[in-house]
Amino acid sequence: MRIRLKVWRQESGDDAGKMVSYLLENVNPDMSFLEMLDTLNEQLLQEGSRPVEFDHDCREGICGQCGVMINGRAHGPLLHTTTCQLHMRVFKDNEEIFIEPFRAIAFPVKCDLKIDRTAFDRVIQSGGFIAVNTGQAPEANSIPIGSPEIEAAFDAAACIGCGACVAVCKNSSAALFTSAKISHLALLPQGAIEAQDRVIRMVDQMDKEGFGHCSNTEACEAECPQEISVLHIARMNWEYNKAQVLKK
Amino acid sequence: MGQRKQQTLSRKNWMAFTGLFLCSFLVIHLLGNLQLFLPDEKAHQQFNAYSHLLSGNILIKIISYVLYASIVAHVVYAVIITVTNKRAGGIKYHYDRRGAVSKWYSRNMGLLGTVIFIFLVIHLRDFWYIYKFGQLPLDAQGNKDLYTLVVAVYSELWYVVIYVICMIALCYHLLHGFFSAARTLGVYHPRYAQWIRVFGWAYSIGICAGFAAIPVYVHFLK
Known part of the structure; x- marks a missing residue:
């Protein structure tokens, strides 16, 4: 499947940050959301750009490290599901997906999707x-x-x-x-x-x-x-x- | 404890206490106003006598001051809480669909509250102010004739429409407010939390349907 991404990019805590668009072809519907981001980062590295930073650890839904706003919902459109347990089959082909860090004054953004919790x-x-x-x-x-x-x-x-x-x-x-x-x-x-x-x-x-x-x-x-x-x-x-x- | 910048829980407690006090006032206010449903002649006499009784009672006077203070405190704390919450959010989301997982009226208590506040100003100006400070003719028993004023005001259709709309806003405000106040004060037992939710529904709909029915009844049937 083909996915159009809009990702929050921010160099550091002091940087203003902005949404940047990316196009990702050949996304496997059985990929987890984080694997899709890994694929995006492979692509960015090959282009010589800085990969998107995001928090993750166990990738099995129990550590609490991962977590981003996906299409305006915390951890994406499913209820009671961590970002790592969300799969690309939930999205439609050619869908536009907005990815932003969790926002709160108490959670300052450190870099891209990574926040200080x-x-x-x-x-x-x-x-x-x-x-x-x-x-x-x-x-x-x-x-x-x-x-x-x-x-x-x-x-x-x-x-x-x-x-x-x-x-x-x-x-x-x-x-x-x-x-x-x-x-x-x-x-x-x-x-x-x-x-x-x-x-x-x-x-x-x-x-x-x-x-x-x-x-x-x-x-x-x-x-x-x-x-x-x-x-x-x-x-x-x-x-x-x-x-x-x-x-x- | 002196350097504490915020007191989120104590502020919410004040909202809950004042809100629940205002809730209890609504019950008394509605029960009194149900007299308007009596047959014309009886309603006229009894409603004016009831108004006279209330305005002359020292206990009612004391409670009325607590009531004014509650309204002011509820509004002031609402403003402080809203401003602090806005500040806590930081940068806004570019794409925000968070509303999908909560009820719209639970997120818009401030908006509903503003509608109610505007309604209160109109309502107090039309009845309370005129009764207290204006010139009202006396009825056969020598009481101020509030009843005739009520009938005159509700004879305007647009006024009835505004009243009904404001009562719908009040209903949604109470629907969230009543149960939220109980949560804030700490009702954590699942059984009682559920009872309060059901009672809150019945209370909100009962109160607002009752209040909305009065101008409609007076307009069309008196």
Whole structure:
């Protein structure tokens, strides 16, 4: 198949950047979207041009590294799918495809489609952990946890931090990402001890990074590759309000 | 905590508190106005007496000040939140189809809110201002004759049309606002979150259909 691409090209963070058109012949419909970009880069290298930079790692949908806006949708037209798990058969022959980086003030573009998502790291560093003495692994059955609690916590922990929730949000809010970690730890006895401090620190950090307000449009859940539920956002709000009232 | 630049969650809490208070006001306002559906003579007397009762009650006066403050706070926070959100977005997408995964009214609360605000100005000018500061004739019982004013205003068809359109805007605003407020305040239990969604639908449609029916009824049947 033949694909007409419009790709965001930007030399560096300081560069203004612009959309550049490319034509790609002989695209195999069974290629993944990233393989199609690899093909484009082969072509650019052969022409002596600078290849398009984009983030990727595992290419099996679990690492959260890849992620671009494809035709105006985070990770492309499919729901709950990472960019690497999107295949070219989803597109029509001779279709024009717009590829842009995830946009948010908190996610500055480093080069082309590559963005700086360390804002997420700093949110996690501010409280997304439990404070324990390292050493031997503790006896697994010493802390009783019910199976439904484990499952619920694991559902929240499944977040891969790709940033699609921020990219699709009209307010560039990181509420789904932040709440997934808060919810994950608040649901478990190990995390419950520091729940109050954690939620205040993480929400403060989220705000400091310049993410917007959550207005509950629920677009984040629709695009999230891990189908993280928006109810985690409600739990974060609950934990935050509780912490604000009860904090000493 | 002093150097915090933003407080996204506390701002949303204020939006939720003020919004839900305004929601409760709408219920009382509609229940009172349902008296307009009574037979002509009865509606005339009772509606004027009810208006007189409200304007003379100290408790109602206190609540009315909370109400004005809520409207102002809801608008001010909405503006702050919108401006901050716009800033958080950075460069716009060249091709933007993000709207495909959320409801249009959930993304356009500001626009719907602006329509409601303009409606409020018109509505307050026509009834509240005239009742409080204007010259109204008295009815047989010596109460200010608000009823006749209402009937006169709603006899204009274009006015009825504006009212109905504004009530549709209000309906969509409430449809998202009611459930969103519950989320903001932290209702995370799936069962109750669903109940609130269903209740929110019934509430929004009930309130707005009720309010829209009043000018239509008065225009065509009085």
